[in-house]
Amino acid sequence: MAKITAGVATSHVPAIGAAIDLGKTEDDYWQPVFKGYEFAKSWIQDEKPDVIILVFNDHASAFSQDIIPTFVIGCAEEFQPADEGWGPRKVPVVKNHTKLASHLAQSVIQSDFDITIVNKMDVDHGLTVPLSLMFGQPEEWPCKVIPIAVNVVQYPPPSGSRCFALGKAIREAVDCFDEDLNVQIWGTGGMSHQLQGPRAGLINKEFDIEFLNDIVTDPETLAKKPHIDYVRYAGSEGIELVMWMVMRGALDQDVNQLQRFYHVPASNTAVGHLVLENKK
Structure with missing residues (x-):
């Protein structure tokens, strides 16, 4: 049977991608950021996941004000890198596990999640x-x-509680998929940051550290945090952290924290990263 074995959480700062693409990972500014991922890069080579369920948010590349779905699952064979205004990143095409994706869609929809x-x-x-x-x-x-x-x-985003529940529904779906697969789930986005307005450049280290603590040890309580608290204390883009709750909801209540990394700043945000493993 398929099994979710681990979860990864990470920021997805676009400037990090540019640093990789332009060969700047060893620059004085960027080297501390990439050093924080050395453990995870080695670890994942040993883990060799068959499938990654990757939770992210689109930045007006695939969706616009015309259509704003709250939750989306991609079921196509593959997905091309988007052109975000300066040409697509020169990274591989993303290839889907269509059979598992279709199973997830059916299962979560029948668990009362209206996923698109x-x-x-x-x-x-x-x-x-x-x-x-x-x-x-x-x-x-x-x-x-x-x-x-x-x-x-685009307002309104889903609550952390709803994202946590989606993670649980995904876990149930994976557990009943009849193919032997090593599955990981990743939650991306965050941490505290704001890109516009009087608070542009806001980083709240205290909030970020508390979030990193709670998502590991007390996710049920953290899931109840109202979205306005994310905006108030972590900035308008800090709401991205609810996507980490999808990842956490798909894991066991008790997990092993294999890696934790936090760095300020990378571009105009804080970078957070976790590797969590279900206890064997």
């Missing part, structure tokens, strides 16, 4: 930067990737 099935979607830095951080610059990604997009750009 999408068969055409270019994927932007929200998805490709985490893959680059974990896998480097391969000719092709070493595993299948199922994209799940969450709207945290």
Whole structure:
């Protein structure tokens, strides 16, 4: 049977992708950021996941004000890197595990989640930067990737509680999939940051550290945090952290924290990263 063995959480700062693409990872500014992912890059080579369920948000690359789905699952065979205004990143095409993706869609919809099935979607830095951080610059990604997009750009976003419940529904779906697969789930986005207005550049280290503590040890309570608290204390883009709750909801209550990393700043935000493993 398929099994979710681990979860990864990471920021998906677009400037990180640019640093990788332009060969600046060893620059004085960027070297501390990439050093924080050395453990995870080594760890994932040993883990060899068959499938990654990757939770991210689109940044007006695939969706616009015309259509704003709250939750999306990609069910196409593959997804091309998006052109975000300066040409697509030169990264591999994302190849889907369509059978598992279709199973997830059916299962979560019948668990009362009205998730939108999408068969055409270019994927932007929200998805490709985490893959680059974990896998480097391969000719092709070493595993299948199922994209799940969450709207945290246009008001109203889903609550942390709803995202946590979606993670639980995904876990139930994976547990009853009749193929032997090593599955990981990744939550991306955050941490505290704001891109516009009087608070542009806001970083709240105290909030971020508390969030990192709670998502590991007390996710049930953290899931109840209202979205306005994310905006108030973590900035308008800090709401991206609810996507980490999808990842956490798909894991066991008690997990092993294999890696934790926090760094300020990378571009105009804080970078957070966790590797969590279900206890064997």
